[in-house]
Amino acid sequence: MAHMSPAVHLVWATVVIMLESFLVYHLWSFDQFKCLKWNHGPYSGAFKRVMTYSYLTSIPLIAIYVVGFAIIKYSYGFTVIPGIGITPTPYELWSDSARSAILPLYLCFSVAWALEMVTHLEELCFWLFLIHSGSAKQDWFRSLYFKTWAIGSVVAVILMPLVTIFTRGDPYKCEAYTFLVGSLGSLSLTIWFLPILWTFPTFLEGLKQADVDTNTIVRLTKFHELNCIRIFFRFLFTVPFVILGIDGIRPHQHINDKMFPTDLLGMIAAVGCVVSSGITLIIFFPRSIKGEMANREAARERRRLPDSNTSGDDLMNEQREGQHVSAYTLPRYEATDPSRSIQKLVIEEMEDDENPKYGLYEVSPSLSLQPNRRTKDGDVELGTVFPHTDAALSRHNTAIRKSNVNHIVHNWRSPLEIGEPPRWYQ
Known part of the structure; x- marks a missing residue:
């Protein structure tokens, strides 16, 4: 964003900081940050750690990138260039310390984008596996879709920083190629999600015919609705960067040399990035309001019973x-x-x-x-009555009614809790 106006960076910094605040609030409400522990829950294998920390690392890296450029941009403001007019101060007029910060900030953005592609590629491969799985015992961790996610994730994590490093000589070209490669990768994943959204209602209807637990159907329906909204905002995030990236690598720019279309596309991308990332947070760490209320009620009952009944001794x-x-x-x-x-x-x-x-x-x-x-x-x-978790209820109902639906469906709550990986992966 070296050529964009300070207002674009201010918008990016504001919405990303809001996203960070929402992330902290949501994780605290979810389980008081217990999900961030290295070993937490029944699925604390390498897969969950990679998925959790890759997503939670990408948001702070984006915040460093946008806040850093916002500070630099507002420090130098605008400059009058003969023949061009009033324009954001070019990087050639920045101080040495400001110019030396360009590459590290771009690297933060490229790594964050690579980690985000790891997240979305996993969801894409998982739902393709689940929709097309023909056996109830087929294992996700031994499927071709899992291997595709593993290879694609390694490629994304290596390719994005290399693109930024190899084009670092010209900050404008570095920005253009980073935008282009990252946006094309994310756009392709977003387009591949469209067939899943199209076939998901049929998939849900098949689960109903298979007499799958109602709570599972409700969770999957909620996921489908959230994902439809997220895919829309993913297009708002990726398409503007594709336009800016393609125009930026051309010898003569038709968009990047004009302030209004450049700033407009940059602000639209900011809204799309933040909203889609917020929905991803809700999908990855789904709160159960019913469970939270039941836990609070049970805690109050445990505190009340010793006062209203005979003491335990x-x-x-x-x-x-x-x-x-x-x-x-x-x-x-x-x-x-x-x-x-x-x-x-x-x-x-x-x-x-x-x-x-x-x-x-x-x-x-x-x-x-x-x-x-x-x-x-x-x-x-004193003893009390407490409600089973949704996962326990799913296992209870699965034991009662047998079906050919993949076992992952019954226990699925989020993309982080797919199951136990094989020992060679842990």
């Missing part, structure tokens, strides 16, 4: 002495199936310890009973 003493314990009614929770109501779960312990009787009524499979537990301090934490 007294309860254990009464049980040891064989005294009668009155019926203890656990809190009521809503069922995931609205056509069936959850009745109270009542546990009754009779005075005869040798013949306990448990009055267990109808309970939804979406709920599970946590028994009393003794903590490390010696206190007793």
Whole structure:
């Protein structure tokens, strides 16, 4: 962006910083940054680490690039050039320190763009694999699509910085070739996503016919709608850079030498980049508002129960002495199936310890009973009812109803949690 006006860089810097703020807020709301740990969750293999850190690294690199150029551009402002008029100050009139920062800033942008292509290529290959998988046991990590993603990712990570390095002699040409190679790669991935969007409703209908869990259908439908919006903004991001890149490598520019079309295309690309990256964040780290509310409700119940009932130590003493314990009614929770109501779960312990009787009524499979537990301090934490996670429900329903749908569909929540990679990959 060496030839663009300071306003374009200010727009880029503003929206990217807003994206960074949203990223921090979303990850904190998601799991208090636990997802950033090296070993976290059941899928903390090399694949998840590559996908997580490549995406989360690309956004700060873009921020460094746009903020750095915004500072330089506003430091030098505009210059009157005879025969051309008022134009942003060319890099030839910058100080040595400012000129020395051009290549590092371009490298940040090219690496960030390469990491972004790694992210979108993985999603493209995965959904092509899933839609065309003909076996329920077909493994993503041993498929041709996974190998295509691995090879394509290596090519992108190597090619983009090399293009910037080999054209560093002329900052304008360096910028043009970086824009052109990166935008053509991203545009091709975006175009390849169109057949997936077109066939995805049919894919969902096939899952319904296969009697796949409703929660899984809901998650995939939400993903499809978000991806449709994201693909639109991906076009807004890539097409302007294709235009600027093609015009920039020509001997005579028809767009890059005019301030209005250059700035307009640059600002449109900023909006497309930030919105599409924000939607990618939501898809990669999907929040479950229902689960978050249930966890908060369960935490409040655990804090409330010791105050409103007999303390844990007294309860254990009464049980040891064989005294009668009155019926203890656990809190009521809503069922995931609205056509069936959850009745109270009542546990009754009779005075005869040798013949306990448990009055267990109808309970939804979406709920599970946590028994009393003794903590490390010696206190007793009373049991409670807590809802199963969506993944646990999917495994429960999958065990009940067998189908030829690939097993990844039942457990899928985000592109980061596809499954366990083979040992040679971990």
